[in-house]
Amino acid sequence: MRVLAIDGPAGAGKSTVARLVADRLGIPFLDTGAMFRAVAVTAAARGVDPADGDAVARLATAIAIEVDGDRTTVDGSDVSAEIRTAGANRIVSIVARHAGVRDVLRTLQREWMASRGAGVVEGRDISTVVFPDACLKVFLTASAQERAARRVAQSGGDVEEVAAQILERDRLDSTRDVAPLAVAPDAVVIDSTGRPADDIVSEIASLYGKRCGRG
Numbered sequence: 001m002r003v004l005a006i007d008g009p010a011g012a013g014k015s016t017v018a019r020l021v022a023d024r025l026g027i028p029f030l031d032t033g034a035m036f037r038a039v040a041v042t043a044a045a046r047g048v049d050p051a052d053g054d055a056v057a058r059l060a061t062a063i064a065i066e067v068d069g070d071r072t073t074v075d076g077s078d079v080s081a082e083i084r085t086a087g088a089n090r091i092v093s094i095v096a097r098h099a100g101v102r103d104v105l106r107t108l109q110r111e112w113m114a115s116r117g118a119g120v121v122e123g124r125d126i127s128t129v130v131f132p133d134a135c136l137k138v139f140l141t142a143s144a145q146e147r148a149a150r151r152v153a154q155s156g157g158d159v160e161e162v163a164a165q166i167l168e169r170d171r172l173d174s175t176r177d178v179a180p181l182a183v184a185p186d187a188v189v190i191d192s193t194g195r196p197a198d199d200i201v202s203e204i205a206s207l208y209g210k211r212c213g214r215g
Contacts, residue, residue: 001113001114001117001118001131002027002117002118002119002135002212002213003113003118003119003121003131003133003134003135003136003212004021004025004027004119004120004121004134004135004136004138004204004208004212005121005122005126005127005130005131005134005136005137005138006018006021006120006121006122006123006126006127006138006139006140006204007122007123007124007125007126007127007128007137007138007139007140007181007183007184007187008122008124008138008139008140008141008181009124009141009147009166009169009170009173009181010147010166010169010170010173011142011147011148011150011151011166012140012141012142012147012192013140013142013150013192013197013200014122014123014140015031015033015122016197017122017140017192017197017200017201017204018031018120018121018122019069019070019120020197020198020201021120021201021204021205021208022119022120024201024202024205025120025205025208027116027118027119027120028116028118028119028120029069029119029120029121029122030067030109030112030113030119030120030121030122031067031122031123032105032109032121032122032123032126032130033092033122033123033124034067034072034083035065035067035072035105035108035109036092036095036096036101036105037072037083037084037088037092038063038065038067038072038074038079038083039056039059039060039063039065039095039101039105040083040088040091040092040094040095041074041079041082041083041085041087041088042059042063042074042079043055043056043059043091043095044087044091046059050091050094050095051094053097053098053099053100053101054100056095056098056100056101057098057100057101057103057104060100060101060104060105061104063075064076065105065108067112084155086155089165093169093172093173096124096173096176097172097176097177097178098178099177099178102125102129102178102179106129106130109121109126109130110130110131113131118212121134124173124179124181125179125180125181125182127139127184127187128179128182128184129179132184135208135211135212135213136188136204136207136208136211136212137184137186137187137188138187138188138189138190138204138207139183139184139187139188139189139190140190140192140200141189141190141191141192142191142192142193143193144163144166144167144170145159145163146192146193146194147163147166148160148162148163148165148166151166188207190203190204
């Protein structure tokens, strides 16, 4: 499998870059964060405590999650808008801490790739846990201020307040016991601060061609 794994902190531009790279290369794209968000919003809708790992893992097992580009469904219902709300932002990091939930979703992510043979997958533990043998691993980052400004441009809010939230999310993601956010030893680190997306896309696409081939 020719896997391009893109990891990085919240707001680093992973989803945007991953989509553009996938389009450039003509291969599928999977936003694994959408899967965790789908579990989070479903838990909220069904009254499941997001802090109850066993209950959330059972929920993740029981529902059918499909991610196709920008569209995410749970049991056939489109939740694409719901998973991008402030409410989803608040609880997704809690849901993502649970080993049982990550086990369920990791299986789905590997099945997704196995059925396609090649693809761009982005998240926070793709190159370290989900696809440790990926032919190209990229860790995409940016300054907290720039990441906050991007979020505010998309959905409003105060930059300083959003920056504080992002730094707290970074802390939670990098210190959790299960699959923490980390840079894989063989990953290419790319700082997107002040760089246009097309420039980053060209760099990653070139690396993919050199390391993964196109056969």
